[in-house]
Amino acid sequence: MNARQSQSPVGLCEGCAHASRITSNRGSTFYFCKQAAVDPHYPRYPRLPVLRCEAYQPLSSEPAAGEDKQLP
Numbered sequence: 213m214n215a216r217q218s219q220s221p222v223g224l225c226e227g228c229a230h231a232s233r234i235t236s237n238r239g240s241t242f243y244f245c246k247q248a249a250v251d252p253h254y255p256r257y258p259r260l261p262v263l264r265c266e267a268y269q270p271l272s273s274e275p276a277a278g279e280d281k282q283l284p
């Protein structure tokens with residue numbers, strides 16, 4: 213397994229192809245994890261910052277073949 217790590221305030225979701233950024237009417241920002249739709253082990257709204265996630269996929273990249281997925 214190759215866990216990805218991040219030091220940003222939001223964490224890995226900020227630059228993940230599986231993330232959708234949602235801003236509420238009150239201005240709060242949430243990150244919706246689309247991976248939750250295909251793997252129930254992932255929360256729809258991960259607790260931030262996500263510092264380690266096996267399903268992390270950088271924007272504009274393809275998933276690595278055979279890469280395992282694990283809870284963030």
Ligand code: SF4
Nearest residue numbers: 225228231245265267
């Ligand atoms: S797959 Fe991981 S890094 Fe990507 S949006 Fe979901 S929880 Fe965040």
